[in-house]
Amino acid sequence: MATVTKKSRFEKTLVTILLIIGGIIVSIPFLWMISSSFKPESEVLNIPPTIIPENFTLENYVNLFESLNFAVYLRNTLIIVVFSFVGLLFNAMAGYGFAKFDFRGKEKVFYFVLATMMIPGQVTMIPVYLLLNEMGLTNTMAGIVLPGLAVAFSIFLFRQFMTTIPTDLIEAARLDGAGEFYIFFRLIMPVAKPIFAVQGILTFIAAWNSFLWPLIIANDEGLYTLSVGLSLLQGQYANNFALQMAGAAFMVVPIIIIFSFFQKYIVEGFTMSGIK
Incomplete structure (x- = not known):
């Protein structure tokens, strides 16, 4: 029973980790979209891109x-x-x-x-x-x-x-x-x-x-x-x-x-x- 319980916990933990990773990957474009909406036009095309705006603006x-x-x-x-x-x-x-x-x-x-x-x-x-x-x-x-x-x-x-x-x-x-x-x-x-x-x-x-x-x-x-x-x-x-x-x-x-x-x-x- 202990072995089955440990296996079940491991599977749940693995699924949870995979879901979290998948959620983060899927949310990156949305986060970048929202972040870019608060950036000046010149900052949007910066390489490497910035997730948090360096020059926050509502313009x-x-x-x-x-x-x-x-x-x-x-x-x-x-x-x-x-x-x-x-x-x-x-x-x-x-x-x-x-x-x-x-x-x-x-x-x-x-x-x-x-x-x-x-x-x-x-x-x-x-x-x-x-x-x-x-x-x-x-x-x-x-x-x-x-x-x-x-x-x-x-x-x-x-x-x-x-x-x-x-x-x-x-x-x-x-x-x-x-x-x-x-x-x-x-x-x-x-x-x-x-x-x-x-x-x-x-x-x-x-x-x-x-x-x-x-x-x-x-x-x-x-x-x-x-x-x-x-x-x-x-x-x-x-x-x-x-x-x-x-x-x-x-x-x-x-x-x-x-x-x-x-x-x-x-x-x-x-x-x-x-x-x-």
Whole structure:
């Protein structure tokens, strides 16, 4: 038994060391990016490179908001994030309807929703663009946010989770005179916190990183998002690596922070939704 215990401890220690080394190696580019964002342009290309800035400066971040339009890009991105969460609520309602309501053609409609998951988004961009163009919504914020309000994968996850909620609980609330909206907001949503957490995180990441669709639908630079602004930054200031690193850090750091704090909810949400 002692030999088995020592072997088990050795294996755990070895795995821990390997994970730490791997984590350090993976984090080096991110650390260098963040460090370079606080360096003057001349220091970024120093050989050997410095991890800690020798001449610490916030000039790069100031330039992003004063000389460039990153304040506008940030505003547009936050608008997309807010409306994406509104769409998340609609997806939750749809998933609840598929899980707990009986209506004619329910299974066929749900299978149709699942079928749309198999179609690459690039295939539907042209038809969606043509529809929005006929409605006069191209080059508008409404045209950017509307296609993202309904997401088949989100509806599927909510439906899978809500099938596990006892129907007797809902029926008891109805017998007590509770309306359907009251049941959803006061009974279903508190029970479905894990799936709301994981979908909220994934929705935020997708909306924060939105790039291709805003680039296609918008011609006005005043409607561009942070991702589009970062690509413009790389083109206009190709030789100013410090400014590019500041823009990249401004994009990446919020995602890293949110994922670091809430990654356990992603695993829990997928597990409880029947993915694993």
